[in-house]
Amino acid sequence: MPTYSSVEELLSRIEKSVEKKFRYRFEIKTIIDIAQANEFRKEFDDLLFFSKFLTNAHSILVRSGVGNDDVQKLSIEFAQRMELVSNILRKMLEKTSAEIRNRFSEQFLLLNQTSVQNMLSLVKELAWLKNYEIDTNQPLW
Numbered sequence: 001m002p003t004y005s006s007v008e009e010l011l012s013r014i015e016k017s018v019e020k021k022f023r024y025r026f027e028i029k030t031i032i033d034i035a036q037a038n039e040f041r042k043e044f045d046d047l048l049f050f051s052k053f054l055t056n057a058h059s060i061l062v063r064s065g066v067g068n069d070d071v072q073k074l075s076i077e078f079a080q081r082m083e084l085v086s087n088i089l090r091k092m093l094e095k096t097s098a099e100i101r102n103r104f105s106e107q108f109l110l111l112n113q114t115s116v117q118n119m120l121s122l123v124k125e126l127a128w129l130k131n132y133e134i135d136t137n138q139p140l141w
Contacts, residue, residue: 007032010140014132024122027107028129030100031092036141038095047088048133050081051126057081058120082116085123 007029015021022028035044057078064071086109093101108119133140 014128017132017135018128020128022125022128024125027104027122028125030096030104031089031126032140034092034096038092040092040095043088043092047085047092048126048130050085050088051123052130054078054081054085054120054123055127082119086119 010032011022011025011029031044031047034040057074061071061075061078064074089104089109093104106115108115108122129140
């Protein structure tokens with residue numbers, strides 16, 4: 001079982017572990033709160049798993065640029081997983097207030113460059129949670 005007493009404590013431990021501060025601390029706490037309150041364990045686990053994948057894939061795509069078939073296949077898979085993460089978030093957000101849904105939609109789920117960049121930053125931070133879970137060998141809750 002996890003040894004932290006609150007989501008805030010968990011996030012502080014993760015920040016200490018990665019030696020970085022969350023840019024989207026409120027949003028990540030909100031995601032965890034929604035998942036815990038609505039029995040979205042599988043969705044939360046999938047969100048973290050795909051966030052880790054997207055973070056690594058994005059890094060490879062940035063380094064590789066366009067070109068060979070493997071990069072093209074990774075690019076297609078990247079786009080599919082981004083859509084999957086967006087859909088998971090939308091499903092989770094159905095269980096929260098209109099204010100929170102609108103905030104997330106405007107910040108992460110619109111089809112514009114700013115939202116996509118914000119989503120990439122969010123999944124990078126969600127990947128920190130997955131890495132922490134792996135490093136500590138225990139579920140986050």
